[in-house]
Amino acid sequence: MASGELLAKRETSGRLTCTRVDGFGRNIEARMQSKVTGTLSTTAKEFLPKVYAASSDFMKLLSDKCILDPVQQYSYDLFKSSAGNSYLTSSTLSYFNDTDIGQLQVLDVVDCVGQKKMQRSRQGVDPASSSTDKHVTWKCSPWDNFEYQPGPSEGTTSVFDKLGRVLNQTRPSHNDSAINVVSSLQYSIDGGTVLETVTGPDSNASATNVVLWSAPRTYISINGKEHIISATNQGALTSEFTCDVAGNLLSASDPQAKRETRKYNSLGQLRILDNVYQRMQDPAKPSEQLSMTYIYNGTGQLEKTINANEGAIMFNGDSKGRPISETGFDGRVLRYQYDDAGKERLSSMTVYPSGEAKQLETKLSFEYDERARLSSRALTFADGVEYEIVFEYDWQGQVMTKSYPNGATKLNKYIGSLLSYSEVYAEGPGGQRETWLDGTFECNNATEKPNKITFGKADGQTDFQHTFEYDLQSYTLSHNLDQLGQSPSDTKPLVQKTYIYNGADQLAQNLDGMSNVAKKYNYEGKRLKNSQIGDANMKNYVYDSSGNILTKADTTIS
Structure with missing residues (x-):
């Protein structure tokens, strides 16, 4: 136009x-x-x-x-x-x-x-x-007050400084909206260093205002992007990072001084990566072989990778940069083929056990619909037996049907973008349809997560029902599973779970209503410090300075 x-x-x-x-x-x-x-x-x-x-x-x-x-x-x-x-x-x-x-x-x-x-x-x-505010799987109330402002217990309240930076954010805790969680940020060195502190409730300590996380971060600006160069975690343990003038990571050093180093070519592509974990060598006696080496051709396409054990993988690509083949250090070849009608779509992936001159090991073939969505995927083995899965979609790309090699079909129905019904069935003799399993999903909250899932066989004699409760931040507060009977009095509870979180969004307690046993979890910063099931002995967790776990209860790990 x-x-x-x-x-x-x-x-x-x-x-x-x-x-x-x-x-x-x-x-x-x-x-x-x-x-x-x-x-x-x-x-x-x-x-x-x-x-x-x-x-x-x-x-x-x-x-x-x-x-x-x-x-x-x-x-x-x-x-x-x-x-x-x-x-x-x-x-x-x-x-x-x-x-x-x-x-x-x-x-x-x-x-x-x-x-x-x-x-x-x-x-x-x-x-x-409509005349009612309840739909099959969706319930809401109309808003007519455009001047509405959420109260402190209904959302997150932020305070900014004169530069527009967040100073603190206050939100309700997951299990009690009357108790707040406060995340505060302190800036120093012209904003180059940011100290984040999170305070909130800890149910295991019976306290409502505990410092759950406090960690400074130091940043550097390269080409308008912020890159972290120092991070201090629990126990004053600091990791440090360096970058080149383009912002590429050159080195990372953990609190135990174990370093990972990286080198790049003139195109900014990773050429060498070296660290003690991939080499599995004593840092005092480094191996001559690097952890990973990457080799490229003149057009910048990856040609070869070599690991610390000198295992090499070879790559071939076409003029469009797409992979054509990969050859592993064991001689197996993975071959890619694309649509020959000018549409840049992957049509098959074939694995040969020892070079392409041998009989194929497996082949995965793909077909697409008019919107370039995967319509079928077929797996073929060396004996020629093929197993195909067929897909059908709605206009937004949600899977409506999925047909399996055993003759079963999974049918999905939606209300908008929300799954409302799912059924697994098969066509019997004479085209008679036999339902193997079906389920309904109900959603009546702002999280778009299901509040109720009912599933079972078509005879209705063995139906089960999941019910969930969430807070306004989409965290699961409770989960029940019941076996439904012919009447409400025949309903048999199978699972009754209640979840309690601390102010750092970490699971603090998992309460089992069936056994009346609580699992408790305590943290040091973001690491699990100990756990306890009921009145059993406490299980302690010990880490080294790098964050690797050394002791888990009575188990020592090295």
């Missing part, structure tokens, strides 16, 4: 995307090519404007025979709240299929200075527009 905006793009994989824009150049709709005409389908000729610039071959593709299915629609509006404040709204409507429940809409509300004030999303049919 005259504005020069991109309207159609065909990728090297063969995927075609067409876009509509408004007078400001903003996207208002995007569609992708499809093979089957649906209720919401249109053609490229109808979708695109009458006048646009494209090559003659591309224009032939964008004809009335090119079917397009909707992917996303965008809309923009100006909204005035009941308080008289104006907001800009941006809506993205994603289509997963041509049904009402095959939609996901995300509405962003922005104020006049560009700050996002609110985001609302809906899966499937908007429950706020």
Whole structure:
């Protein structure tokens, strides 16, 4: 079009995307090519404007025979709240299929200075527009107060300095919203060193304001990017790093002075990597053989790698930089083949036990649909037996069906982007369908994680049900598993778990309601210090300065 905006793009994989824009150049709709005409389908000729610039071959593709299915629609509006404040709204409507429940809409509300004030999303049919606020697997309440400000117990409150740097952040703890977790940052050396301190509750210590983490970091700016050069962890143990003028890591030294060194070629590609762990040698008696050596050809493609045991792997690539073959130090060859129709897609990977002149060991073949998504994957063995898995997707790339070599098929159904039902079945004699296992998923929280999963056999006699509870930070607070009976009184509990976290987001207690036994975990910084199951003896964990575990309870590790 005259504005020069991109309207159609065909990728090297063969995927075609067409876009509509408004007078400001903003996207208002995007569609992708499809093979089957649906209720919401249109053609490229109808979708695109009458006048646009494209090559003659591309224009032939964008004809009335090119079917397009909707992917996303965008809309923009100006909204005035009941308080008289104006907001800009941006809506993205994603289509997963041509049904009402095959939609996901995300509405962003922005104020006049560009700050996002609110985001609302809906899966499937908007429950706020119907007589009830409960959908099959989604429940929410409509927001009408655009001046809403979350309270201290409802989110994270940040304090900034005059340079816009975060000084501290306060959020509610996972298990008690009345107890806060505070993460504070102190800057020194003009911001080059940052000290982070996290204070919060520790249920095992029966305290609500414990220093759980305190660690300084020192940074250096190279080409506008921050690179860490020093990090001090628990026990005042410091690791140091050096970089070259391009920001490439040259060396890393742990608190035990064990170093990893790296060297690069003029293109910035890693040429040599050396450290004591990969060589497994005494640092006082270094091996002449480096941990890893990388050799490249004149075009910058990797040709060879050599490890500390002098094991070499050879690589061959084509003119597009794609791997063609890899030869291992044992003589086995991995061969790559690509689509010969001009689409840059991997079509097969073949392993030969000893050179390509021998019979193949295994072969993995790939086929793709019109949107360059994997439609089938076939594994072939030396005896010629083939096992194939077939995939089908919705418009957003979610797997709808997955067919297995044993004749079983897994069927998935969604409400928008949320999985609502899954079934494993097989076609019996005469085309009769036999369900092996099925499950339903219910989600009624902002985390988009399932609150309830019910699964079992089709006869309904052996159904099981998982129930989960989460906090507003998506951490699991409880998990129950019940075997369902014919009536609620017949329900048999199998698992009852409650999880308690400390202020550093670490699991502090795992309570088993069935046995009434608690597993407790204590930490030193970010390392597990000890654990205890019920009234049993405490298991202590000892580490060296590098963080390698030396002792685990009564077990010594070297």
